[in-house]
Amino acid sequence: MNNATKRREFLGHAGRLAAMAAPAVLGKAQSRKLNVGIIGTGWWAGVDMKAAWAVGGVEATALCDVDTAMSDAFVAECEKGQGSKPKVYKDYRELIQHPGLDFVLLTAPPQWHALPFIAACEKGLPVYCEKPLAYDIREGQAMMAAQKKAGNVVQIGFQRRQSDAFHDAAAYLRSGRAGKIVQAEATIHYKAGTPDPTPQSPPVTLDWDTWCGPAPLRPYSPAIGHRAWRLERTTGHGHLVDWGIHLVDATRMMTGIGTPKRVQATGGIYHYKGKITTPDTLVANFEFDEFPLVWRHRLWGSQEIDPAYNNGVFFYCENETVFVTDSRWEIHPSARGAQKQVMPAKMKGNEMSEAHVKDFLDCVRAGKQPSCQIADGWESTATVQLGMIAYHTAQAIKFDAASVTIPGNKEAQAMLKREYRKPWQHPWKG
Numbered sequence: 001m002n003n004a005t006k007r008r009e010f011l012g013h014a015g016r017l018a019a020m021a022a023p024a025v026l027g028k029a030q031s032r033k034l035n036v037g038i039i040g041t042g043w044w045a046g047v048d049m050k051a052a053w054a055v056g057g058v059e060a061t062a063l064c065d066v067d068t069a070m071s072d073a074f075v076a077e078c079e080k081g082q083g084s085k086p087k088v089y090k091d092y093r094e095l096i097q098h099p100g101l102d103f104v105l106l107t108a109p110p111q112w113h114a115l116p117f118i119a120a121c122e123k124g125l126p127v128y129c130e131k132p133l134a135y136d137i138r139e140g141q142a143m144m145a146a147q148k149k150a151g152n153v154v155q156i157g158f159q160r161r162q163s164d165a166f167h168d169a170a171a172y173l174r175s176g177r178a179g180k181i182v183q184a185e186a187t188i189h190y191k192a193g194t195p196d197p198t199p200q201s202p203p204v205t206l207d208w209d210t211w212c213g214p215a216p217l218r219p220y221s222p223a224i225g226h227r228a229w230r231l232e233r234t235t236g237h238g239h240l241v242d243w244g245i246h247l248v249d250a251t252r253m254m255t256g257i258g259t260p261k262r263v264q265a266t267g268g269i270y271h272y273k274g275k276i277t278t279p280d281t282l283v284a285n286f287e288f289d290e291f292p293l294v295w296r297h298r299l300w301g302s303q304e305i306d307p308a309y310n311n312g313v314f315f316y317c318e319n320e321t322v323f324v325t326d327s328r329w330e331i332h333p334s335a336r337g338a339q340k341q342v343m344p345a346k347m348k349g350n351e352m353s354e355a356h357v358k359d360f361l362d363c364v365r366a367g368k369q370p371s372c373q374i375a376d377g378w379e380s381t382a383t384v385q386l387g388m389i390a391y392h393t394a395q396a397i398k399f400d401a402a403s404v405t406i407p408g409n410k411e412a413q414a415m416l417k418r419e420y421r422k423p424w425q426h427p428w429k430g
């Protein structure tokens with residue numbers, strides 16, 4: 001994408017941000033009940049459905065999971081949340097054929113985003129797809145092509161796009177008072193839980209082969225099963241891709257930047273050797289045309305000197321530093337003795353998710369595209385995936401956004417697309 005296009009997009013984006021500055025008012029009055037089919041009924045399916053039930057006018061009429069213990073538990077959640085039981089499937093291809101669906105909630109782990117997403121597009125169904133968009137960059141391109149062909153409504157699960165703190169900080173940065181952004185830095189440190197990595201039989205309720213799906217069939221262990229897949233290379237692909245992506249996306253939304261042109265990353269598994277397969281310590285430098293964005297994480301619990309800054313984005317500007325996180329945003333003037341200003345967020349707890357889900361539901365009813373479209377999801381996902389490619393190759397990589405290539409680096413270029421395990425076939429045919 002050239003600078004002029006980016007600039008136009010940013011101006012369009014700024015207008016949209018301004019329009020969204022007052023977060024959507026949540027309300028129960030919904031004109032038409034929407035039937036949702038859920039793919040993957042774990043932790044976050046519950047969070048998204050609680051948000052949908054809070055907004056109102058939504059009923060899960062079908063769901064599928066490859067673990068019957070998970071689907072049984074979710075049926076019980078549905079009885080509590082909506083007073084009715086959905087029909088249960090084990091295969092997403094059958095779920096998508098369920099009569100009367102208005103949209104699909106895709107909350108399987110990332111190794112299982114591309115194929116169900118594309119199947120839903122081919123059926124013409126709107127999709128609320130959780131982040132990251134895909135496991136690899138080429139899958140994401142195939143998903144964008146499928147959505148473009150179908151023209152279906154798609155929202156990607158970056159709920160911080162609804163946060164008043166992120167929008168207010170963005171408006172302040174645009175006002176120019178802090179000066180030009182010279183460098184940004186995003187960070188999330190936390191103490192990762194590391195379940196048992198010993199290979200063992202999967203729970204009898206879990207179809208482990210299908211859970212791995214297109215990813216390599218690794219021996220089951222709780223360290224790569226439900227929820228823990230985040231820090232496994234072949235599924236979640238680590239903390240930057242899993243959680244860091246939220247702050248990378250928020251930074252992109254706030255500033256209108258696209259994808260990086262050069263990426264370097266260094267780190268390793270220094271503390272959790274033998275327990276996880278992605279870095280517990282990472283520093284990545286993403287050079288965008290506009291400014292560099294640094295990502296840092298530590299997963300063993302060592303915090304910032306002030307833990308209030310463990311999770312958030314710093315914008316180091318010519319005159320001031322602006323910090324933003326879910327609960328507040330802050331201005332730190334550089335003048336000696338000047339006091340910081342702290343602006344608490346108005347949105348609390350799951351209100352961001354509720355507003356994001358409401359945005360999607362309104363758009364499904366109106367047949368419009370919501371605030372976080374698939375191209376946004378792809379650019380944020382591609383950015384963190386490039387970070388991991390730079391980490392794995394231990395080289396500075398250049399990214400050509402126009403051709404979606406990593407010129408002059410065959411090893412890195414090959415990582416744009418993962419090998420699919422048969423019988424599953426990679427959807428990118430380019």
Ligand SMILES: NC(=O)c1ccc[n+]([C@@H]2O[C@H](COP(=O)([O-])OP(=O)(O)OC[C@H]3O[C@@H](n4cnc5c(N)ncnc54)[C@H](O)[C@@H]3O)[C@@H](O)[C@H]2O)c1
Nearest residue numbers: 040041042043044064065066070107108130131157226227
């Ligand atoms: N927006 C956010 O803040 C946020 C937070 C957490 C998770 N997420 C996203 O939500 C998604 C789910 O995460 P989670 O924490 O709920 O994971 P989880 O492990 O708790 O649940 C995933 C479920 O999907 C099921 N599954 C796996 N393969 C399947 C298939 N082929 N068909 C049907 N079901 C399948 C698993 O058996 C499991 O029950 C991920 O994409 C994750 O990144 C988003």
